[in-house]
Amino acid sequence: MPVTQGTMIKSFVSAIDFLDQRDIDPNIYDQSRDKAFTDIMKMVNRYKPATMFNYHNFVNNDVYEVGTISSVSTTGLAQITFTINTASTFPRVGDLIMTSNTNNIGKQARIQTVSFGSGTATLTVRSVGGNSAAFFATVGDSVAFSSNAFAEKSDAPTNRRYGLTKYYNLIQIFREVDEVSDIQKVAKIEVNVGGDYHILPYQTVQKYIKLQGDISVQMLAGVQSSTLFNDSNPFLADPSSGLPIQTTGGLDWYVTTYGISDQAAVLGTFGFTELDEIIDNFIANKAPTDQMVFMGSKAYRVISKFLKNLASSGVTSVRLMIDGKTLDFEVEHLSYGGYEFDFVHVPIFDHPQLFSTSLRADVNGSLYFVPKDQVDTVDNGRQPRMQIRHTPTPFMGNAANKSANGIMTEWRTGALAEIPTSSTMQLHTDWETGQGLECLAVKHFQKYRIV
Secondary structure: OOEEOOEEOHHHHHHOHHHOOOOOOOOOOOOOOOOOOHHHHHHOOOEEEOOOOEEEEEEEOOOOOEEEEEEEEEOOEOEEEEEEEOOOOOOOOOEEEEEOOHHHOOOOEEEEEEEEOOOEEEEEEEEOOHHHOOEOOOOOOEEEEEEEOOOOOOOOOOOOOOOEEEEEEEOEEEEEEEEEEHHHHHOOOOOOEOOEOOHHHHHHHHHHHHHHHHHHHHHHHOOOOOOOOOOOOOOOEOOOOOOEOOOOOOHHHHHHHHOEEEEOOOOOOOOHHHHHHHHHHHHHOOOOOEEEEEEOHHHHHHHHHHHHOOOHHHEEEEEEEEOOEEEEEEEEEEEEOOEEEEEEEOHHHHOOOOOOHHHHHHHHOEEEEEEOOEEEOOOOOEEEOEEEEEOOOOOOOOEOOEEEOOOEEEEEEOOOOOOOOOOOOEEEEEEEEEEEEEEOOHHHOEEEEOO
16 A cells, blocks of 8 residues: 555555546447437428328329230121120220230220120220221230220210229327436436536437337338227227227338339349339339439448449439428439439438348338329329328427427426426426328339348
């Protein structure tokens, strides 16, 4: 020891334990880097109030149908008869048809008679080219009802009824909580958040990051529950209260349920074959030609290798623009085949505890195509393709113990709250929000797995 009773050895003074100081950086560095998908949605103002806890949208049905020939009565004549498979009464007398049969290139025929069976329609058609232009039919041929033609003083064609397709999704209630005791609240810690050396600000930031992450994960990969809040005998229920719980379907659920879902023939590869297939999928569904492509790093690396080998004229580096707003996202832009693609890296897809290849390989290794435009309504209105719906907070206004931004509410209880609510010496903080994802005209969205 450098010190004994009544004696001090000065050469050891600098090593005295109680004079040692610790070199502590008071900042807390963000090692977890848990960035949220909701950040993108906020930047482009893709939040829309919902008046109920389930919300619906309707899309119009296609005005054209394609039939498949299932049997042939006569073929190779100016007038032939064949049967097509159909789930509707779409074919009608007066329709002009074209078929995929190579012998019918440059030919049309008019439907002269139609009779319907169970899931079938038998058509007698006559070539518009007369006896010199025979019409052919083979089982498996596709038939397009492309136009119509009528005689002078004709009667009206058979009325068609076009239906609507309804889509709906659910609002999910998200909650988070924090508690700090009287001792914890006042005890100083060695690190700070915003200059405050107490534990409360740090816990608040961490809890908020976690809550935003929970919402983001559900918006990307959540599955819609079969249980609704108004179910009398709910399958998914709170074990204590027995009350129903509903969950919202995310982007992956929307696309795999209602949109285009495909993958490369050989995972780990991406080239013109896969790009052509993606575009062909869009053409088959009459999708817009300007698309955002969301993905994680693993899929992006495969894409980048392909893009780096292309001529520079087809690939550019641009700022992501959505609804006329330029975001602080540097993205690679590809122009090909009349289509425009902005490849957007979304960090949460790389999250090792959420979307790793061992947890959700299909999400981690997929490209998610979302049209950049707004979808038109039939009465000339417009709505964003993808937005987050939220119900109003049940807490009205702000108060001493409560604050709300219309989407999320925070309230504080306990003896340490601004206005004490109990004699328990703690500050209890709650966060609550009701949110759900809405995607419109989902047949134009595509999930394409490449890894």
